[in-house]
Amino acid sequence: MTAVDYLSLLISALLLAGIYAAMAVGMTVIYGVMKIVNLAHAGFLMLGAYFAFEMYDRFHFDPILGAVAALPVFFVFGMGVHWLLVRWLPKSDTPTLASLLLMFGLWQVLQNIGYLKWGNTAYSIFTPRSLSSIHIGEISLPKDKLVVFAAAVVSLVLLQLIFHRSWFGRSMRSLIQNPYAAQIVGVDDERTSRLSFGLGTAFAGFAGALLAMLYPFTPDFGPPFLLRSFVIIVLGGLESISGVALGALILAVLETFSINVPLPWYWHGWNSYYLPASYQPAVSFVLLVVVLLVLPKGIAGLLEKKWRVT
Amino acid sequence: MKSSSQMRARLCGIVVLILLAASLGTLAVQAQDTITVGVVMPTTGREAKPGQYQKEGIELAIKQINDAGGIMVKDKGKKLLIKEVFYDDGSDSAKSASLAERVMSSDNATAVIGGYSTALGEAESVMPDRYQTPWITAGAAATSIFSKGYKYTFGALSPIVLLGDTTAEFLGSLVDQGKLKKGLKIALVVENTDHGVDYVNGIQGWISKHPGYFTVVLNEKFDLGGTDFSGLLQKVKTSRADIFLSDAHLQDYITMQRQYLQAGLHHQVISYGARGPESDARKALGQGTDYILAALWWSDKLPYPQATKFVSDYKGFTGRAPDSWYAATAYDAMRILAQAIQAAGTLNKSKIRDELAKAQLKGSLLPGQVLKFGPNGQAGYPFLVTQNKPGDKVDIVYPKDAATGAPVAPMP
Numbered sequence A: 001m002t003a004v005d006y007l008s009l010l011i012s013a014l015l016l017a018g019i020y021a022a023m024a025v026g027m028t029v030i031y032g033v034m035k036i037v038n039l040a041h042a043g044f045l046m047l048g049a050y051f052a053f054e055m056y057d058r059f060h061f062d063p064i065l066g067a068v069a070a071l072p073v074f075f076v077f078g079m080g081v082h083w084l085l086v087r088w089l090p091k092s093d094t095p096t097l098a099s100l101l102l103m104f105g106l107w108q109v110l111q112n113i114g115y116l117k118w119g120n121t122a123y124s125i126f127t128p129r130s131l132s133s134i135h136i137g138e139i140s141l142p143k144d145k146l147v148v149f150a151a152a153v154v155s156l157v158l159l160q161l162i163f164h165r166s167w168f169g170r171s172m173r174s175l176i177q178n179p180y181a182a183q184i185v186g187v188d189d190e191r192t193s194r195l196s197f198g199l200g201t202a203f204a205g206f207a208g209a210l211l212a213m214l215y216p217f218t219p220d221f222g223p224p225f226l227l228r229s230f231v232i233i234v235l236g237g238l239e240s241i242s243g244v245a246l247g248a249l250i251l252a253v254l255e256t257f258s259i260n261v262p263l264p265w266y267w268h269g270w271n272s273y274y275l276p277a278s279y280q281p282a283v284s285f286v287l288l289v290v291v292l293l294v295l296p297k298g299i300a301g302l303l304e305k306k307w308r309v310t
Numbered sequence B: 001m002k003s004s005s006q007m008r009a010r011l012c013g014i015v016v017l018i019l020l021a022a023s024l025g026t027l028a029v030q031a032q033d034t035i036t037v038g039v040v041m042p043t044t045g046r047e048a049k050p051g052q053y054q055k056e057g058i059e060l061a062i063k064q065i066n067d068a069g070g071i072m073v074k075d076k077g078k079k080l081l082i083k084e085v086f087y088d089d090g091s092d093s094a095k096s097a098s099l100a101e102r103v104m105s106s107d108n109a110t111a112v113i114g115g116y117s118t119a120l121g122e123a124e125s126v127m128p129d130r131y132q133t134p135w136i137t138a139g140a141a142a143t144s145i146f147s148k149g150y151k152y153t154f155g156a157l158s159p160i161v162l163l164g165d166t167t168a169e170f171l172g173s174l175v176d177q178g179k180l181k182k183g184l185k186i187a188l189v190v191e192n193t194d195h196g197v198d199y200v201n202g203i204q205g206w207i208s209k210h211p212g213y214f215t216v217v218l219n220e221k222f223d224l225g226g227t228d229f230s231g232l233l234q235k236v237k238t239s240r241a242d243i244f245l246s247d248a249h250l251q252d253y254i255t256m257q258r259q260y261l262q263a264g265l266h267h268q269v270i271s272y273g274a275r276g277p278e279s280d281a282r283k284a285l286g287q288g289t290d291y292i293l294a295a296l297w298w299s300d301k302l303p304y305p306q307a308t309k310f311v312s313d314y315k316g317f318t319g320r321a322p323d324s325w326y327a328a329t330a331y332d333a334m335r336i337l338a339q340a341i342q343a344a345g346t347l348n349k350s351k352i353r354d355e356l357a358k359a360q361l362k363g364s365l366l367p368g369q370v371l372k373f374g375p376n377g378q379a380g381y382p383f384l385v386t387q388n389k390p391g392d393k394v395d396i397v398y399p400k401d402a403a404t405g406a407p408v409a410p411m412p
Helices: A003-034 A041-059 A063-084 A097-118 A143-165 A167-177 A179-184 A189-211 A223-236 A241-258 A277-294 A298-309 B002-033 B048-067 B093-105 B118-124 B127-131 B160-176 B194-209 B230-238 B250-262 B279-289 B305-318 B326-344 B349-358
Strands: A133-136 A139-142 A263-265 A271-273 B034-041 B071-073 B078-088 B111-114 B135-137 B153-155 B184-191 B214-222 B243-247 B269-271 B293-296 B360-362 B370-372 B384-389 B393-398
Touching: A003 A041, A003 A139, A003 A143, A003 A167, A003 A189, A003 A223, A003 A241, A003 B230, A041 A063, A041 A097, A041 A189, A041 A223, A063 A143, A063 A189, A133 A143, A139 A143, A139 B250, A143 A167, A143 A189, A143 A241, A167 A179, A167 A189, A179 A189, A223 A241, A223 A277, A223 A298, A241 A277, A241 A298, A241 B230, A277 B214, A277 B230, B034 B048, B034 B093, B034 B326, B048 B078, B048 B305, B048 B326, B071 B326, B078 B093, B093 B111, B093 B118, B093 B127, B111 B118, B111 B326, B118 B135, B118 B194, B135 B326, B160 B194, B160 B214, B160 B243, B160 B269, B160 B293, B160 B384, B160 B393, B184 B194, B184 B230, B194 B214, B194 B243, B214 B230, B230 B250, B243 B250, B250 B279, B269 B293, B305 B326, B326 B349, B326 B360
Parallel strands: B034 B078, B034 B111, B111 B135, B135 B153, B184 B214, B184 B243, B243 B269
Antiparallel strands: A133 A139, A263 A271, B071 B078, B293 B384, B360 B370, B384 B393
């Protein structure tokens, strides 16, 4: 491997991190405020992908515009789901079995609605941008992945601004830090939860629309992304937006480099050996276990601790 | 009050008994007048599309048989209609196995057709011998399924090892024709299943018997349903191979080929095993699938009158042309089963199994025009090699006697 190959890998990992961050951030918002592990996130991603497809197919919207249009639509949809289902869940500081089952059931319902509406055909959004890349020397930068990366960065910055500069963001943060104290000082728990669920769903729909630019999709779309979203938010810290970006970057770098960089392995007599590509999915599982054991509050928790000490 | 509630309970009991008797009566009539054939296929999940095509192939065959009056069963002294009992396994191995068990036990199917894809077929294949029910897979071909000594397991697809061998043999013929140079380097990237393992064995087996033709410089596996192949494709790039051979299922083929093109890769030959001409891939990638080679069990370009008739019947049945090979193998699996039931002259499952073992479906749609099962239960007819051409065209390019166009190699 030459230096250019390593640079090419690093760029691939960076672009992948953008995709991962976009798909995980909606889940973090919902978990942070409501302590709900949103298994229906995969269903929202799937609906977002079909939304972008329908906008492209019927109205010739560029998929990136479709993704932007998905934000308000899925925000309202998320608030509707909250009003109809989620608000009846018992309040808790930790994830409850009831919330897990409810969200799993909702995911199944959404998936079956998907099959009823779109059948089992693998849809794709094919634009003139789909197969083209920008070539800089030997390095190829796929245009679609660049667009998705830029959209992911913008969405994270936007969310960070909402979190820190708006009344709603302050309410969310106070609920994340201490829900009881937040209510004592007048934060409307019900309203903030509803808006947070809407926001999380909006970003899930947005991410689904972005993913539709890169992958074929069926109503079954979502589970591989769901697993990675879990890893990212556990790694980054379950309630931190910047932690999500960091978690996505770490996972993407590990997944990409683990199979391309020879490492000394015990069972190969400490000789340098490439990890087979079929072990790539195991990277996220191993990472999940290690982080839960060593850093149960994620990287954000570790940094917070360090800041407090200093 | 008491007597009225007793009366109501009695009435309810009578109604339940009547309904039970009626349903038992219906079952008895059905048991005599129909042959239950179980079909377990994925029509949702990752393998939904090929599973749906296979289901349609089976249903077309059943419709044609039933339209002709059914299957003559000698010990019943009459023709019986086929009744299909269908279950969708959702592309889930555990569900696939339990549904195969259900259709063989609770539904008491005379025979079962199922198991699209190696992973699902492997899961189902443990059930036939347990319930002594003939089972034919028209979509799983890994050697591992047919090497366990099962007696009730049959496969309408030729082995994957032969698929790999045919691909390598075809590439060798391109070298002999001077289209490719001798000693080219191959990168092998296959799915992490027995399907992928068999494919690699087929390629490497041919290369070891024909030294000097090709060298394998990369042999990697990937997980089914992958989302990011950029790291793996970087390995392919670094290997500096001349030929890129993958073995992938439909969704992985689409995702990988898209990322392959985005990475700016180019090889003299590209193949994704038995995937290539599918319409979903061509819609998703446009010209990005041009010149891809595929080794297939069937093509609608085969110059057999029965193949032409099948294409027209299938169009009439579903409203569209068959997409790749999926429906044809399933159609013939149902036809050979019907032939075996008729030859057995009974619905006794072990007798049907014995007839299946020696059955020969003449006038088969598949290459060679005869479908029969080998001693291990698996068919062994030759493969076709097709190539996608610009303008959504697909040509058979190998073997020569079935070719509808010349192979384009190296890729432009």
